[in-house]
Amino acid sequence: MNINILLVGRTGNGKSATGNSILGSAPFVSKRSSTSVTVKIQKNKKEIVNGNSLTVVDTVGFADTKCQGHVDNYQLMKSEIDKALNLCPSGFHAIIFVMNATERITDEEKDAFKCITTVLGKENFQKFGVLLFTHGIMYLKDHKDKPFLNWCKEQEELGEHLIQTKNRAILFENKSRNNKEAFTFLDQEKKLFEIIEHLFDPKFSKAYTRVNFDEAAVHRIHKEVEVLKPDIEKKAETFCKNTDSKLKEIKKMGVENGLRNSKDLISKLDNLVQDQNTGVLEQPKRQLDVCKRNIDCSIESAQKEISDTEIERQKTDLEKNIQIRDKLERRRQEQKMNYMIVNAGFRLGFEVLRFAWN
Numbered sequence: 001m002n003i004n005i006l007l008v009g010r011t012g013n014g015k016s017a018t019g020n021s022i023l024g025s026a027p028f029v030s031k032r033s034s035t036s037v038t039v040k041i042q043k044n045k046k047e048i049v050n051g052n053s054l055t056v057v058d059t060v061g062f063a064d065t066k067c068q069g070h071v072d073n074y075q076l077m078k079s080e081i082d083k084a085l086n087l088c089p090s091g092f093h094a095i096i097f098v099m100n101a102t103e104r105i106t107d108e109e110k111d112a113f114k115c116i117t118t119v120l121g122k123e124n125f126q127k128f129g130v131l132l133f134t135h136g137i138m139y140l141k142d143h144k145d146k147p148f149l150n151w152c153k154e155q156e157e158l159g160e161h162l163i164q165t166k167n168r169a170i171l172f173e174n175k176s177r178n179n180k181e182a183f184t185f186l187d188q189e190k191k192l193f194e195i196i197e198h199l200f201d202p203k204f205s206k207a208y209t210r211v212n213f214d215e216a217a218v219h220r221i222h223k224e225v226e227v228l229k230p231d232i233e234k235k236a237e238t239f240c241k242n243t244d245s246k247l248k249e250i251k252k253m254g255v256e257n258g259l260r261n262s263k264d265l266i267s268k269l270d271n272l273v274q275d276q277n278t279g280v281l282e283q284p285k286r287q288l289d290v291c292k293r294n295i296d297c298s299i300e301s302a303q304k305e306i307s308d309t310e311i312e313r314q315k316t317d318l319e320k321n322i323q324i325r326d327k328l329e330r331r332r333q334e335q336k337m338n339y340m341i342v343n344a345g346f347r348l349g350f351e352v353l354r355f356a357w358n
Helices: 015-023 071-087 107-120 122-128 136-142 148-154 156-165 185-198 210-215 217-251 255-272 282-357
Strands: 003-009 042-047 053-058 094-100 129-134 169-171
Touching: 003 015, 003 071, 003 107, 003 185, 015 042, 015 053, 015 094, 015 129, 015 185, 071 107, 071 210, 071 217, 094 107, 094 122, 107 122, 107 156, 107 217, 122 129, 122 156, 129 136, 129 156, 129 185, 136 169, 148 156, 148 169, 156 169, 169 185, 210 217, 217 282
Parallel strands: 003 053, 003 094, 094 129, 129 169
Antiparallel strands: 042 053
């Protein structure tokens, strides 16, 4: 049987060291650090008995910031899972969320867990997810007589974690091969693979594949908009506050330029609240609708001004045309009168001469 394992979790919890322990070698760079030692997703493999293999993929860790409200972390994990599936097209039989048994469960830790379950799809994580706690020996020094799973259930902060993994949690020590205290490397590896074997439920898929990842896309879209929501709300508030001053500036640009800039504002508003029909951005949308109506009024006013100006211009042109026509008509009448006078003079002169000759 070929087993593929995906390691995820926050920076500093020991993902790379866990990967090394599982593989029984040290292909992953591992050291205690508050910044991610793994800067690029990595895949390593070892051959086991009867031609079977064990593959471990180590992802880049979450930064020490809130994932739920941090766009970069969410996009990072989405990108990492996509890359991981490219590295292992056959999928993963277990997705291990690595935590530190000696550290308090912080909001950042909980947010990171929410983020990864959303990216993967909660139903998928329930099928393939495993909680792995590092620093097992240090934990046992303080909780020697308490079964580890019992301790987990007593931690209120781990409630959602245990629900999503159906109590699949294991204590791990990445230095245990050189330490005879508490438990051995082979024992913890055996326990881990027992958990993974139980994940092969014939009712479900045998591995987390791109099909599962794509099926979770609908929920990810909703989450992506939620992740962006705080930033959009802030931008919407700032935009609305500045609308009046922007409209005043636009009015100074002249009618045509002002109309063009007002329409640009409307376009920016529409682009700002694209929630992809999730309904997540209803509040900022309502706020921006008020601004939009103000801008629409400005556009209507500008259009009316343009219309009034055009009517006035046409009226002026018409009056000028009438004046020119009247002037031409008077000149024609004058020329006609002059012609008649000259013509009458000629006839009179002719009659006088004819009378004189007779």
